Amino acid sequence: MITKPGQSKTVIQPSAFQGSHLPALIGLLALVLGIYRRHLTGKTLFLGNFDRLNSFLYTLWLQVQGWKLGNFGGWNETTFMGRNLYALPFNYPNPFNYLVSLFPDSSFYLVAGLVTIALHVLAGWCAYWFIHDICRDRFAACLHPALAAYSAPALPT
Numbered sequence: 001m002i003t004k005p006g007q008s009k010t011v012i013q014p015s016a017f018q019g020s021h022l023p024a025l026i027g028l029l030a031l032v033l034g035i036y037r038r039h040l041t042g043k044t045l046f047l048g049n050f051d052r053l054n055s056f057l058y059t060l061w062l063q064v065q066g067w068k069l070g071n072f073g074g075w076n077e078t079t080f081m082g083r084n085l086y087a088l089p090f091n092y093p094n095p096f097n098y099l100v101s102l103f104p105d106s107s108f109y110l111v112a113g114l115v116t117i118a119l120h121v122l123a124g125w126c127a128y129w130f131i132h133d134i135c136r137d138r139f140a141a142c143l144h145p146a147l148a149a150y151s152a153p154a155l156p157t
Contacts, residue, residue: 028124046113067101
């Protein structure tokens with residue numbers, strides 16, 4: 001807005017959501033919570049997707065048991081000819097997985113599912129912020145994480 005000297009500036013106050021990222025972030029949160037609604041309500045137990053179900057849970061179990069025993073080693077000899085936990089840089093050490101070790105073993109699957117839900121939400125938010133930083137369009141930035149949240153490997157089976 002260009003004003004001449006001596007003119008007062010008219011300031012237009014935006015509404016609470018105008019220019020805000022809050023609707024997109026809340027929408028992505030609601031989308032993920034909707035996907036995992038049966039786990040959150042206790043009607044079912046989310047164990048993982050069809051691709052890496054047993055591998056991820058077994059690795060998480062080894063990590064949790066190691067943390068509870070004070071053993072942070074990256075090698076476990078109980079499977080096949082041994083398993084290198086440090087060979088999974090996307091998974092270990094993960095501070096969110098450490099949260100699972102703070103709960104009793106009887107809550108392992110429930111808490112592991114909650115951590116998965118939190119990671120799913122955070123992944124959507126990070127994708128949103130990254131895409132928005134590139135294109136500066138909130139709708140376009142929200143579209144990709146929304147579609148990715150509903151992709152086949154992301155859906156609970």
